[in-house]
Amino acid sequence: MSHSPVTGPVEISWFSALCDDDAEFLGTQDPAYLSTFEHCKKIVDAAEAGGFDNILLPSGFSLGIDPVAFAAGVAPTVKNMRLLLAVRCGEMWPPQLARQIATLDQMLGGRLTVNIISSDMPGQTMESAPRYGRTLEAMEIVRTLLDGKPVDIDGEHYQMQLDPMRIGTVSGKSPPFYFGGMSPAAREVAAKGSDVFLMWPDTREKVQALVDDMRERAANHGRELKFGYRVHVIVRETEEEARAHARHIMSKLDVEEGEKLRARALDATSEGVRRQAMMRDGADDEGFAEENLWTGIGKARSGCGAAIVGNPDQVAAKLEMYREMGFSAFILSGYPHAKEAEYFSRLVLPKIDHGPLLNARS
Template sequence: MTETSSQPVRLLWYLTSPDGPVPWESDGRWPTDFGHLRELARTIDRLGYYGALLGTGRDDGLTVTAAMLADTERMRFLPAVYPGLHSPAKLAQIADTIQRFSGGRLLFNVVNGQDDTLAGYGVHFGHDERYEFSAEYWDAYRQVHRGEREEYRGRHVRLAERPLDLSPLSPWPSDPAPVRLWGAGTSPAGVAHSVRLLDTYLSFADTPARLGAKFARVGAEAARLGRRLDYGTRLQLIVRKTEDEAWAAAEELLGRTSHGTAVELAGWNLRGHSLADFKPGDFGIQDEAVERSLAALRAGRLPQVRDLEIHPNVWTGPSLFGFDVVSPSSGTYLVGSAENVAARIGEYRAHGVSSFILSGFPLIEEAHRTAELLFPLLNLTKE
């Protein structure tokens, strides 16, 4: 075990479709079905990962979670839950059922979404009001899940008194296992919501120091309320036996990404700022590698692989995240030998990160490679 990775960490994997060696490109994407997801869940469970994040997309996360219970024994499931898509009482019933049937292996990823996304489901709140609604929603959910039958009356959420139900499948048992809440929120309203509600605060990856500074700010807000949070981040992974092999794999991955995809992703990450108009120096950015990367995209080329390394072994990847003007996202990779990656995880751990949601593509193959190479170098917690 390396000195930098001696503190305990939770490692989660990614349970989602599509899959494939380069799933953001049509020629690198596999058609995935129920059988593929079952095999992926079995792999995550058998290899000893703490659990898995269920990606949002075509498949409903709660449905996938329930479908995978019989194929797994230990892993936790972290599906996204958007407040308002179920009534809080119905969600409490679903949660209680999964908790009892799984032996307490359910977690919730609290996601408040985008205005247009939720509007498509019939939930119409502006940004800050969405957090107000969410706070009430989860308060009502917890009241029901604790077995309290009283009426709930809030500004946005109202539940009538619930009758006593003593049937074997009652959603209000006398001692329900609580579902721990994970989630994120970066705006002032999002942070205020998070520190009151969450057990584990998540953020997309950044350099260890910048991510640690963000967690310190959030932790200070939580401390004012007498609360203490755990912290987690989301990283993709290219781990190989040697650092040279890992960077060669990263270069191959970048090479299989089309210029059009790279421009589309970079433009999206600039939050509405045109790629043509954006310059190094805007928003406080001064970096020659950023300038070279932008120049390459404007010239119809992809950036050089190491120009996208923002910290030792921390690579922004084909999605070109990592410019300070954007929030780095799931495109951020750890690239290196198992020793390199363990050292970086240790560095993130020193800055407060205790949970790492990882993925590499293809998902089953890279889950095996990660367990073989990286697990022996880390102190993995099961709880």
């Protein structure tokens, strides 16, 4: 399938480590980097000051702090940047979630976006297929209410009839839903119900194959998707300095401790995590899966396990390659998160035509 390059600005987002995912040295537990309101707000403030368009507020039931409460706490201080609120569908009653989203969107003047996560209910485990089915129904309920419409659903997981909510978003429409997942069930939910399909880093060929697959799946449902890329980044004035920092953040990692950290994550057995491990296993002796794509980070964390590493021109060129492949949104992060946000905003952001992702709704 031919490429469909994105024309115009792309959305450049950062990441606030609400799930105890920050450190100077990966694989270590430094209390100074654990998730607290003050620490995570410092990251948000750095991203706002640096000119990022959006920031992901991740969610993990057993790790860190709650993103809905955190978003409400920082909303009055965020004047330009959007917030990308992660919500775990298994933990939320959809009508309540819709009201929370509408309230936060009003607090932000219409600058809220939503990352939908298909999760279990805490204390319970559901098979993948029905869990994704429940997620799709939840997305339908939330979107319908946020679009100002009544709900009438007789689904497998939810049965309800509701009048439209009195409260709504600034636009009167649902914010865009960002969603990621590699399993066939996850891909179908994304094709049917998401606006922006998020993927983790991989080799160019694998990324292109996934983009092609998702375009075809969405077209089968009469829809079009936008694409987002979630990746770490290490940028310095020279490639040598960037690689030196990569070695620095890994310099205190104990292999066994790294395995424990990966196993703690709620997504440790997912298809996406399995693919990250395969990419890491196929990397060269220095951990590079391809030019400027370093997989070492995956030794110390589950989920997104690779970083773009290089000088400003190399990093900008890598992002441009993805834009040409069809990506219009990037969610970046680095260790430590506040410090790396400052490096990226100073060295790379001025090289990129960027702005909030507009018209994401299909």
